Amino acid sequence: MDKQGIARIARTVLRAFLELQRGLAADTLTAEQLDAIDSLPSGDADKRSPVDGSVVEIVLMTGRLRISRFPTACCSDTTAVLGIIYTMAGIKPKEIIEVKATPREWNPAFNFHKWLSVEGLAIDITLGQFHPLSEHIGNAVAFTEHPFEPGDVYAIERTRFVPPREIVKFAEHIGFAHIFLPEEESVK
Numbered sequence: 001m002d003k004q005g006i007a008r009i010a011r012t013v014l015r016a017f018l019e020l021q022r023g024l025a026a027d028t029l030t031a032e033q034l035d036a037i038d039s040l041p042s043g044d045a046d047k048r049s050p051v052d053g054s055v056v057e058i059v060l061m062t063g064r065l066r067i068s069r070f071p072t073a074c075c076s077d078t079t080a081v082l083g084i085i086y087t088m089a090g091i092k093p094k095e096i097i098e099v100k101a102t103p104r105e106w107n108p109a110f111n112f113h114k115w116l117s118v119e120g121l122a123i124d125i126t127l128g129q130f131h132p133l134s135e136h137i138g139n140a141v142a143f144t145e146h147p148f149e150p151g152d153v154y155a156i157e158r159t160r161f162v163p164p165r166e167i168v169k170f171a172e173h174i175g176f177a178h179i180f181l182p183e184e185e186s187v188k
Contacts, residue, residue: 001091006118007142009089009179013082014125014141016178021070036173037063040077041166048108063170071126075114077170078125082116083161084171085179095119096161099146101154115146116161122146 020037023029029037040063047057059065066074083096097117103110115124122143148154163171 001086001089001119003119003121003142005089006086006091006121006123009085010082010123010125010141012178013078013085013174016174017067017070017074017078017125020067024064024068032173034064036170037067039063039166039169040066041164045073051108071129075112075124075126077167079114079116079161080164080167081171081174082118082123082125084163084168085175086116086118087161087163088172088175088180091118093161097158098161100157100159101146101148102157104153104155113148117158120144122149 020029020033023033024037042060042062044058045061046055047059048054049056061073063077066077071078079098083098086096087093095118098114099117099122100112100114102112110130113126113130115122115127117123122145123141124143124146125141127141127147128139149156
């Protein structure tokens, strides 16, 4: 697949997440859409003090809560969904690398951030959550070099993408509802 196709899929998935977010807010999602969101794994997440980093609250992060806050706290979900969709689109798994950036010094904004490297192109649809960085990148989702990679601010870890089973149902919903539709259905 060429770089434009890789970027096009990322933009389509971004629009799908935004559509789900708007639908949750307006209470207009179908039972199928809600079922797909509810298939996302839930887990506890720490809310930390921006002053000293102490845990001030533990929140159960359900799929609905994460989607409602998109792009905040959704990098793991979007990385998994995109990786699965790229595999469905025919990209070989060895060409999909999951990248994790961890701040070298304590950062109250986040503990880590994830994105994909697909055939050498950095794909990140949740980068816009990092203000004021979003002012500089605009609506970009594909980069020849991810903004977190240069320099010594972040420790970068690269691993081969392995699709997490618990997110496959949601990824298939996004893929078949937004990307892999027959031509006549996608024109609605």
